[in-house]
Amino acid sequence: MHIGLIGGIGVAATIVYYQRLTDAVARRGKTLDLTIVHADVQELIRTNLADLREEQARNWLPLLVRLKAAGCDVAAVTSLGGHFCFDELQAISPLPLISAVTPLDAHFAEQGHATVGLLGTRVVMRTKLTGSSTRPVPSRWRTRSSRWVRHIRTWRWRAHAARSGVPSSATPGKG
16 A cells, blocks of 8 residues: 655654554565655644635645655545644545544544543644544543643543552642
């Protein structure tokens, strides 16, 4: 399978996708067939913040056409922020698109999580990933900006303490 990535809208994320795909394919004794096209992160930020889903999908259409011309069988967007226009992009794409949200939702549902906390940049928070879920009874996703990190750490400590038998009065942030 020849995989196409719309990258550059999170160069670090594109690198992670590349590394993990390479490792996964190598573990199977195969060779990765991959093409990456570079998208404009500033364009994504502008269209995301203005909620211009159809415009962003049209902006990425030429990239998907290039991926198809390069022989790709499927394509993926290497940014959660870029998923804000996933439905619009899928509707016009010449290639099947792989969602980054679908496996996350399936994993959380399989683990029995009813609520999931998500930290990210303003662009990712505007993605409203809850609308991307394909499960009949989707996990509820809670989105907060990075100012909530302190609270997340407190909640994680409380969860760890509860599993370890530490009294709740010993947990940080109590009260």
